[in-house]
Amino acid sequence: MKPMMEGLETVYHRPVTLTETPMHYCPGCGHGVVHKLLMEVVDEMDVQEDTIGVAPVGCSVFAYHYMNIDMQQAAHGRASAVATGIKRMLPHKLVFSYQGDGDLAAIGTAETIHTVNRGENILIVFINNAIYGMTGGQMAPTTLLGMVTSTTPYGRESSASGYPLKMTDLVTTLPGAYYVTRQSVHTPTAVRKTKKAIRIALEHQQKHKGTCFIEVVSNCPSGWKMTPLEANAWMEKNMFPVYPIGDLKLDGKILHP
Amino acid sequence: MNTQAEVPRLMKGNEALAEAAIRAGLQGYFGYPITPQSEILEYLITELPKQGGVVLQAESEVAAINMIYGAAGAGARVMTSSSSPGISLMQEGLSYMASAQLPCLVVNVNRGGPGLGTIQPSQGDYFQATKGGGHGDYHLIVLAPASVQEMADFVFEAFRLAEKYRNPAMILADGALGQMMEKVILPPAGTLPRTEKPWATTGKPNTRERNVVTSLFIQPEKMEAVNLQLQKKYRELQHEARYEADGVKDADVLVVGFGLTARIAQKAIELARANGVRVGLFRPMTLYPFPSEALAAHARKVSSVLVVELNSGQMVEDVRLAVNGKRPVYFKGRMGGVIMTPEEILEEIELVAENSHLQTAGILEEML
Numbered sequence: 001m002k003p004m005m006e007g008l009e010t011v012y013h014r015p016v017t018l019t020e021t022p023m024h025y026c027p028g029c030g031h032g033v034v035h036k037l038l039m040e041v042v043d044e045m046d047v048q049e050d051t052i053g054v055a056p057v058g059c060s061v062f063a064y065h066y067m068n069i070d071m072q073q074a075a076h077g078r079a080s081a082v083a084t085g086i087k088r089m090l091p092h093k094l095v096f097s098y099q100g101d102g103d104l105a106a107i108g109t110a111e112t113i114h115t116v117n118r119g120e121n122i123l124i125v126f127i128n129n130a131i132y133g134m135t136g137g138q139m140a141p142t143t144l145l146g147m148v149t150s151t152t153p154y155g156r157e158s159s160a161s162g163y164p165l166k167m168t169d170l171v172t173t174l175p176g177a178y179y180v181t182r183q184s185v186h187t188p189t190a191v192r193k194t195k196k197a198i199r200i201a202l203e204h205q206q207k208h209k210g211t212c213f214i215e216v217v218s219n220c221p222s223g224w225k226m227t228p229l230e231a232n233a234w235m236e237k238n239m240f241p242v243y244p245i246g247d248l249k250l251d252g253k254i255l256h257p
Numbered sequence: 258m259n260t261q262a263e264v265p266r267l268m269k270g271n272e273a274l275a276e277a278a279i280r281a282g283l284q285g286y287f288g289y290p291i292t293p294q295s296e297i298l299e300y301l302i303t304e305l306p307k308q309g310g311v312v313l314q315a316e317s318e319v320a321a322i323n324m325i326y327g328a329a330g331a332g333a334r335v336m337t338s339s340s341s342p343g344i345s346l347m348q349e350g351l352s353y354m355a356s357a358q359l360p361c362l363v364v365n366v367n368r369g370g371p372g373l374g375t376i377q378p379s380q381g382d383y384f385q386a387t388k389g390g391g392h393g394d395y396h397l398i399v400l401a402p403a404s405v406q407e408m409a410d411f412v413f414e415a416f417r418l419a420e421k422y423r424n425p426a427m428i429l430a431d432g433a434l435g436q437m438m439e440k441v442i443l444p445p446a447g448t449l450p451r452t453e454k455p456w457a458t459t460g461k462p463n464t465r466e467r468n469v470v471t472s473l474f475i476q477p478e479k480m481e482a483v484n485l486q487l488q489k490k491y492r493e494l495q496h497e498a499r500y501e502a503d504g505v506k507d508a509d510v511l512v513v514g515f516g517l518t519a520r521i522a523q524k525a526i527e528l529a530r531a532n533g534v535r536v537g538l539f540r541p542m543t544l545y546p547f548p549s550e551a552l553a554a555h556a557r558k559v560s561s562v563l564v565v566e567l568n569s570g571q572m573v574e575d576v577r578l579a580v581n582g583k584r585p586v587y588f589k590g591r592m593g594g595v596i597m598t599p600e601e602i603l604e605e606i607e608l609v610a611e612n613s614h615l616q617t618a619g620i621l622e623e624m625l
Contacts, residue, residue, distance in 0.1 A: 049460045054327070055471075064469045070458035072330045073471035075353050078323035081315070085327025086458065088311045089285055089335075093460050111323070114316040 015039040017048050017068045024062060026133075028228025030218030031059060033185040034127060035066050037195045038096070041202060042069065051094045052086050054079045058100040059133040077108025080115035083122045094205050096123040101140040102132050105167045109141075112167065119176030119210040123201045126167065126213065128243060129220040137223035141165040144238055149223070164242055168215040172248040178210035180249035184217045186232045190245075210252070217243045265442050270408040271435040273443065274364060274428070275300035277409035278336055280446035281416050285311040285335040287324035289343060292376045293432040294366035297338040318343040322350030322363075329359040330470035332457030334416060338364035340432070341382050342373060344390075351425055352391030356472030356483065358456075360419035362412065363397070364428045366435040369594030377594025378432035378517060383571035386429045387545040394484055396491050398426040399544040401515040405439035407542075413449050418497060420452040422490055429544060431567065433517050433596065491546075500548040501540045502555055504530070508537030510610050511559040513552065513576050515541050517596070518565050525602035532603075534610045544572070549579040560613035562586045565602055567595075585613070 014020075017039040025031045042051050048069055055063040057076035064071035074082040079097035087095040104112050104126050112124070131149055132138040138151040142164050146155040172180045179201055183194040194216060201212035217239050219231040226234060247255055268276070275297045278286070286301045302312040311328075315321035321337050328335045339347065344365045354361060367382045369375035386399045398418045400411045411428050419426035461467045474480040504526060505511065514522045519540040526536045539555050541548050556562050562584055564573040573588045580586055589605040591597040 049462050052331070052458050052460060061473060064467075064471065068461070068467055070461045070468045071470070072327060072458055073357075073469070073473055074326070075323060075349055078319070078326075078350070081320040081323035082327035082330075084313070084320075085285070085287065085324035085329075085335075086331045087327075088313060088324070089328045089331045089333040090459065110316055111320050114320065 015043045017042045019066050019068045021065050023066055025059065026222045028219065028221040028231055029059070030129070030185045030216060031127065033191060034125065034194065034216055034218075035063060037185070037191065037198055038098075038125070039067055040195060041198045045199070045202060047094055047202070050092075051096070052090070054083045054086070054095070054097040056097070056099040056103040058103050060098055060100060060127065061134070063098050077103050077106070078111055079103060080108065080120070080122070080124060081111045084115055084118070084120050087120055087122050091121070094123075094202055096125060098125045099127070100133070101126070101128045101130065101142040105141040105165050109167075112171065113174070116171045116174045116211045116213065117176045119178070121205050121208050121210065123198070123205055123212045123214065125198075126215045127218050128215055129218045129223070130164070130239060131220045131223040133220050133223050137220075142167075142243075144242055166243070168213065168243070168248060171211075171213050172254055176211050177213055177249055178252050179204050179212040181213075181247045182215040182217060182243060182245055184235070184245055186219065186235060215243070217245065263442065265440045267438055268405060268441050269296060269436060269438050270405045270430065271296035271366065272300050273405050273409040273441045274412055274430075276304070277412040277444055278362070279305055279308055279310070280444055281413050281449045282334055282447075282451065283310055283336060284333040285328045286337065287313050287315050287321045287328065287335070288337045288339065289315050289318045289321050291340045291343045293368060293435050294338050294340050294364065296435070297364065318346035319350070322347040322354075325361050326350055326354055326357070326359060329354065329361045330357065330458050332454040332459055334420070334451070336362035336364065338366065340366045340368045341370050341379070344382065344385070348385070348391035351397065352389075352393050352395060353472045354425045355395035355397070355487070356393065357470050358423040359425065359470065360416075360423050361425050362415045362419060362428065363425060364430065367429060367431040369592070375594035376432060378434075378567060378596060379592070379594055380431060380516060380518065380567040380571070381592065382429065383544065383566070383568060386427055387547070387575070395487060396424075396545050398422065398424055398494065398497075400426065400428050401542060401544050402428060402430055402434060403516050403519050403540065405434070405437065405441045408434060409441055409443055413444055416449060422494060424490065429516070431517050432594075495546045497543065498546040498548040498551070499542040500551050501538075501542060502551070503538045503540070505537035505539065505555055505558065507535050508559050509535040509613060510606055511537050511539055511555055511562045512565060512602070512606065513539045513541075513562060513572070514565040515544060515572060518567055521597060521599055522565050522602055524599035525606060528599060528603045529606045529610075532607070534606060536606055536610075541572070547575045547579070549575070552576065552579040553581065553583075556580045556584050559584065561609050563605060563609045564588045565597065565605070566590045567597070568592055
């Protein structure tokens with residue numbers, strides 16, 4: 001991109017594969033950052049023509065408004081099955097699904113497990129904010145014990161609603177998973193690490209290594225009824241102990257079995 | 258693959274359909290086993306990869322139809338197959354595909370229901386197949402084969418229509434057509450040209466805008482516009498309606514049946530004619546679009562209409578709409594996987610013929 005004024009140098013610009021459409025996400029939400037990181041990597045790898053994305057049902061259902069690549073919008077929970085269909089017909093394209101915790105870890109659990117178990121050569125991006133944002137803040141499978149949501153008004157109790165589902169730990173155990181990591185986007189350092197993870201995953205996909213799975217532990221200021229800064233602090237204090245940040249599987253090897 | 262297409266072969270309906278799909282240029286199949294149609298998956302997973310195609314045994318029918326969504330959206334010629342309970346699981350995906358206007362072929366080898374039901378033949382899924390099946394205002398294109406030959410031939414027709422109208426197409430067969438063996442002359446390979454799919458998500462080059470496959474139109478006005486476009490398409494589809502009429506010239510009674518039931522009715526009509534009853538057969542080959550106009554025209558030439566189905570009376574509603582009260586429409590059905598015999602239909606034909614005779618003479622009205 002050209003600098004706006006003579007004598008100035010562009011040091012940062014919107015990825016060209018990110019559209020200029022204003023995002024509908026709430027202030028402080030992590031979705032916008034992850035969208036931007038995905039498109040930055042697509043830009044830097046020069047793979048716009050080779051990349052096909054799958055949007056889920058949930059807050060990020062309109063991901064295709066923002067990503068200037070070919071995309072499909074999937075039924076609730078079926079994004080990885082849709083991605084499988086695309087990838088099998090176009091094996092040399094880069095395919096990713098972008099899914100939230102309700103989509104990937106509740107209604108789409110079977111599709112997620114089996115897609116990874118087949119080692120489909122796709123990237124699954126999993127945004128975990130422990131709540132259903134779009135439908136107004138109901139319990140997600142990843143909701144923490146004791147956490148108040150509109151369907152756990154007295155806090156989540158394991159006796160009634162089970163436990164926070166650690167999908168990323170689960171898929172790590174599957175031989176089809178080649179690269180599994182859990183990251184966040186709430187600080188500049190975390191943002192850089194997540195971007196690096198996306199790059200690694202797409203490069204693995206170019207080499208047909210198997211499924212790459214990136215969980216982004218994120219927030220939901222609106223659903224959690226907090227300010228963005230409060231939400232980030234709450235996430236660090238409460239989410240990270242349950243969903244620890246870091247790599248779980250590198251080059252097909254489980255790091256802490 | 259046998260490239261000598263002209264040689265008649267003895268094949269199961271399911272296998273003839275699968276081989277025809279390969280010859281129709283099938284690029285991908287995603288499915289899940291269920292009786293009585295598992296031979297389709299088994300045949301394709303053995304043969305299609307040899308032709309460079311993809312076959313995947315999915316973890317469920319739900320996953321299978323969504324793989325079909327992705328693959329069809331990527332521009333490939335794809336199909337799945339199942340039987341009634343599995344087809345129910347696919348309804349959400351079919352609604353999405355109808356809305357996103359994705360062409361594909363879905364084969365339903367209908368078995369008895371409701372519920373887990375039975376593995377025996379049924380036509381109980383007529384409503385589900387022809388009236389939409391999932392949520393929202395939409396239709397599938399529905400073809401109803403009545404022989405192993407048509408199990409093969411209709412695959413080509415289904416793909417042609419699906420791609421021409423950008424709509425999912427269904428072949429509605431039944432357990433008997435899938436399992437029975439008959440002589441079949443397979444259609445030759447390479448006769449169904451590939452269609453241009455400029456809307457497909459194949460990766461965005463600089464030369465065009467991004468392609469998006471979606472069924473989400475959150476603004477009511479946009480959603481209505483999509484609906485209007487679908488309805489326009491369904492109106493245009495009507496001229497693709499196909500049927501077969503047999504022995505109708507001098508007929509007093511018109512028997513209407515589709516698929517397997519039409520085959521059984523043929524025998525019953527033979528027996529009835531031997532007894533001096535003038536009966537003809539009208540067989541819809543497309544269930545959606547339904548050949549209403551042709552049926553109405555034929556119904557006008559007879560005294561009464563008898564509809565025979567392996568269900569509690571589903572197509573008979575479309576027949577009554579077409580006939581529009583101009584002639585009495587009678588119904589004979591068996592359910593739950595029971596196949597009716599020609600003699601049962603014969604008995605019904607003779608009753609209807611007697612009724613129509615009375616009616617013609619004005620006696621029935623007097624009695625009433």
